[in-house]
Amino acid sequence: MLTKKQLDLLEFIHTRLQRDGVPPSFDEMKDALDLRSKSGIHRLITALEERGFIRRLAHRARAIEIVKLPESMGGVPSAPTAAGFTPKVIDGPHPSPAKPANITPDEVQLFARELPVMGKIAAGVPIEAISHVDHHVAVPGQMLSVGQNHYALEVKGDSMIDAGINNGDVVIISETNAADNGDIVVALVEDQEATLKTYHRKGASIALEAANPAYETRVYPEDKVKVQGKLVGLIRTY
Known part of the structure; x- marks a missing residue:
């Protein structure tokens, strides 16, 4: 279940990715959702990632990809997980990604x-x-x-x-x-x-x-x- 702000942000990111091939900047997201600060965008992005709708990448600036969409945006319903548990994992010995450039x-x-x-x-x-x-x-x-x-x-x-x-x-x-x-x-x-x-x-x-x-x-x-x-x-x- 997404809040209205989370859904609005996901729709905005999805639209921009479909149109331009790159996600919007923090300032663009802040203005689109009429928020006062970019910290609010940070919280929304974190919530979307924790719920499995987006993935943040480290190899380039503003690297966000859509993993899935909710049913209201044409997505496929997700299978339930045991006891509602969704693990958060920091991977072990994998190659380290390059440091992102040109980010605030x-x-x-x-x-x-x-x-x-x-x-x-x-x-x-x-x-x-x-x-x-x-x-x-x-x-x-x-x-x-x-x-x-x-x-x-x-x-x-x-x-x-x-x-x-x-x-x-x-x-x-x-x-x-x-x-x-x-x-x-x-x-x-x-x-x-x-x-x-x-x-x-x-x-x-x-x-x-x-x-x-x-x-x-x-x-x-x-x-x-x-x-x-x-x-x-x-x-x-x-």
Whole structure:
């Protein structure tokens, strides 16, 4: 079931694709639906994608394709899914799409972006500092903040399992050298070892806390710990 605004937007996109072969811009969609901001278009597009009516592509700007149409627009009725469940999946080891070009900051969060995977990060005892690009991974734009630099790391170890971070997961990190208490951070210890832990400042000391009772909290003088980024997302491959 689509709302009137969702149906109006789907009809507008479909008409423009039929006429021009390319989808309309965010500004055109906003004007056509008489909305005040492009954030409203973003929400409508996300709703249409979640309901399986459109698919957003990452290899070119404004890449939207119609997957199906509702019956009111001549579409074929959809077969019901078990218990109404529609899975949302982030695919695993497939080739990363190219970064889209010529899109606005409002539009960039609709598309996947390619991030470098900077090797492995210890969610356990700290391992050697990470400084090389191992490969790249495509990351949904919704995970990322416009204007911020990001990178990815593969998790090694189980010390953060109670925070939902498992061995083999890929974590998405926003580059920063500052953190608040309770943030999960990439911390460089004594300029030699990198680890993924929950950050707590206690006076002139920094506590790096695991999310697994099998691992003890490690406390260091503040000059021995450098924050290299904060956790903003996670990708898991089954």
